[in-house]
Amino acid sequence: MKTIDKHEKIIKAAVKVFAKKGFFSARISDIAKVAKVADGTIYLYFNNKFDILLSVFDIEIGRLINQVKELIEKETNPCRMLEIFALKHLSLLKENRSLAEIIQMELRQNNKLIKEYRVTKFSEYVDIISHVIRQGQALNLFRKDIQPGIAKRAFFGALDEMARLWILAPKPAYNIEETAMQISKIFLCGIIDKGSAQADEKRC
Amino acid sequence: MKTIDKHEKIIKAAVKVFAKKGFFSARISDIAKVAKVADGTIYLYFNNKFDILLSVFDIEIGRLINQVKELIEKETNPCRMLEIFALKHLSLLKENRSLAEIIQMELRQNNKLIKEYRVTKFSEYVDIISHVIRQGQALNLFRKDIQPGIAKRAFFGALDEMARLWILAPKPAYNIEETAMQISKIFLCGIIDKGSAQADEKRC
DNA sequence: GAATGATGAATCGCTATTCATTCTCCTTCG
């Protein structure tokens, strides 16, 4: 059993336990039990309980962010880029429900470190959206009176709220493709420049 | 000093302390200090720490919900109703920042009682939106292919994300009116039925 | 037989909750 294995095992276990109980109610001994490791072992790999949470953010959420980024970068049409963002964001969270729960719960905590996390790595992720909107505006696809900073939040917030539905409701009422499509559709219709020939051409 | 005064004082204090530190990190003695009351006194009015949080939800958030509901009910035009919802929701949260922080943080906790709260009182609030959308569809103002259940979440999620911005950022980059207007505009443009004469008439 | 990794029982600090005591403010009666 290599060192690297235990580090990973503990993080995976922590994702499960934090998702189930929330950071504060989760006990180190819970994580240790799920990871099949002694309580003390955890302190060989992490400085303290909060450090485990930060590692979850860095590694697991970081992985999520990279996957979406990578896909977006392959596209050039801003409309398609937003559709892909919606679809991929939702489907990755759906696949990894525990992680989705942690994002919902812990990334909202009023904590200095978490706040910092939100303004660095995570907001870099959300900034993908405003960047795409600016591209669309430059191409005369999207209306110029839309503020990218507000629109990005509107779009991300809409997706985030759908993610919340899945976490709170035991049975999902809508499937991912349908949800992602509806949200991109509402949003795209809302920002597309109807006076523009480009918008028709690109079939946005 | 009447009994009713202390109950209120403790709740007001709890709103501040929970907002600042979060439920788990808030100490009863902190709340007591802010309320200018002895630690023990709190237990004359509340069963336990969690009971204080539930009371905050019931009383303070309930008050917020009622205010928005009341305003909406005065309107008949679905487009205006959505605009008013956006504006009032944001401005009430802005006025009561501590409460907004609690909503952001604690209403996301993975807790059975809070989950129940979300599926009763709070979702009744969000359901105002889907109700308005259905009205609009019945009047041929809004497109029929929009699913009210998804659209309500898209709209609410967008507003909620803007509220989050204000909480995390020390200095707000956008004012309320502008934000509410942009979000309603994007959303209304996204759901309005362009083929319909009604939509023009009503100047949506 | 070191050196490194792992263990888990014991420690230690923290804070929700309790409860014996004190305070406040009426009511009653001499």
Added chain:
DNA sequence: CGAAGGAGAATGAATAGCGATTCATCATTC
């Protein structure tokens, strides 16, 4: 009118339990 008394409210020091963290000890590997 003022003193006595007592009911309910308020106090805050003491308790009690929890759980993060430590560390003396054990296991494994070379």
